[in-house]
Amino acid sequence: REPLVRVRNLQKYFPIKKGIFNRHVGDVKAVDGVSFDVFPNETLGLVGESGCGKTTTGRTLLNLLEPTGGKVYFRDDSIYDLSEEQMRALRRKMQIIFQDPYSSLNPRMTIENIIGEAMEFHGIASGDERRQKVENLLERVGLQPSYITRYPHEFSGGQRQRIGIARALALNPDFIVCDEAVSALDVSVQAQVINLLQDLQEEFNLSYLFIAHDLSVVKHISDRIAVMYLGQVAELAETDDLFDNPLHPYTQSLLSAIPVPDPKRKKTRVILKGDVPSPINPPSGCRFHTRCPACFAPCDNVEPRSIEAEPGHFVRCHLYDPEYAPKDASVFDRL
Numbered sequence: 001r002e003p004l005v006r007v008r009n010l011q012k013y014f015p016i017k018k019g020i021f022n023r024h025v026g027d028v029k030a031v032d033g034v035s036f037d038v039f040p041n042e043t044l045g046l047v048g049e050s051g052c053g054k055t056t057t058g059r060t061l062l063n064l065l066e067p068t069g070g071k072v073y074f075r076d077d078s079i080y081d082l083s084e085e086q087m088r089a090l091r092r093k094m095q096i097i098f099q100d101p102y103s104s105l106n107p108r109m110t111i112e113n114i115i116g117e118a119m120e121f122h123g124i125a126s127g128d129e130r131r132q133k134v135e136n137l138l139e140r141v142g143l144q145p146s147y148i149t150r151y152p153h154e155f156s157g158g159q160r161q162r163i164g165i166a167r168a169l170a171l172n173p174d175f176i177v178c179d180e181a182v183s184a185l186d187v188s189v190q191a192q193v194i195n196l197l198q199d200l201q202e203e204f205n206l207s208y209l210f211i212a213h214d215l216s217v218v219k220h221i222s223d224r225i226a227v228m229y230l231g232q233v234a235e236l237a238e239t240d241d242l243f244d245n246p247l248h249p250y251t252q253s254l255l256s257a258i259p260v261p262d263p264k265r266k267k268t269r270v271i272l273k274g275d276v277p278s279p280i281n282p283p284s285g286c287r288f289h290t291r292c293p294a295c296f297a298p299c300d301n302v303e304p305r306s307i308e309a310e311p312g313h314f315v316r317c318h319l320y321d322p323e324y325a326p327k328d329a330s331v332f333d334r335l
């Protein structure tokens with residue numbers, strides 16, 4: 001199976017400037033060497049605490065933010081090497097649904113214009129045809145076609161997110177970044193929107209990058225999950241594999257915060273020390289070493305590489321790297 005989207009060593013730094021001369025004094029390394037694939041018809045979940053770089057990853061890979069380094073391929077196209085015109089054509093295929101359904105819709109535009117604007121811009125439809133298409137889309141996302149004349153403030157949060165989904169679908173995309181798309185919604189509405197996204201995925205053959213801070217939300221929609229920590233992917237695996245057999249100490253700590261309904265299932269309890277360090281000066285060696293209960297000799301000065309510890313299960317941790325793995329297995333007992 002060929003990936004639809006390939007992200008390779010993606011970097012996004014935000015420069016920090018100081019003083020009247022705007023002196024460059026450092027960078028916030030929001031995304032620092034992220035790589036993954038998204039396959040056709042797949043949902044890849046991207047999780048991590050706030051500030052770990054997951055939203056910046058989603059926006060940079062769509063070229064909404066200018067990358068500092070790395071490559072993103074959509075099928076065979078290296079998207080940062082495309083001309084503006086080529087990128088505009090490709091943008092139809094790569095869409096985004098934003099976190100905040102309250103601020104992502106222009107309050108002065110009718111629903112018809114919000115959803116139909118891009119159709120007209122890309123020459124897909126105008127006039128009556130556009131209206132018909134918008135009505136069909138509204139119906140498809142579970143809203144009444146007659147809503148086209150209304151304005152965003154007339155809708156609930158869940159309904160606005162459905163409008164955001166209809167807007168993303170208007171250009172017939174192949175790939176959608178769902179950027180914390182359900183995080184602002186009530187739990188019951190979250191489930192409805194997730195179900196809708198799953199139905200649409202099947203119907204339109206969509207691939208999603210589903211970004212969220214909550215692992216239990218991501219679990220229900222994702223085929224695979226990538227866990228981010230301080231601008232890097234710490235672990236990437238199939239969803240069941242990640243939940244049944246988390247390898248990275250950080251993933252284990254995230255999972256230990258989720259209640260386990262099955263009392264027979266062993267629960268790893270990993271308590272982390274301290275807070276997430278600053279992405280301006282990330283810790284040397286392994287970025288997680290300042291908080292890791294298993295930290296051992298190479299961790300504070302050698303940066304771990306991503307290892308395929310089991311088929312399709314990638315982890316960035318020396319514990320699983322044959323070159324550095326500890327001789328003394330008692331290190332694992334600390335987890």
Ligand code: SF4
Pocket residue numbers: 248249250286287288289290292293294295296299304316317318319
């Ligand atoms: Fe912990 Fe070392 Fe693995 Fe980093 S490399 S997660 S510090 S054991």
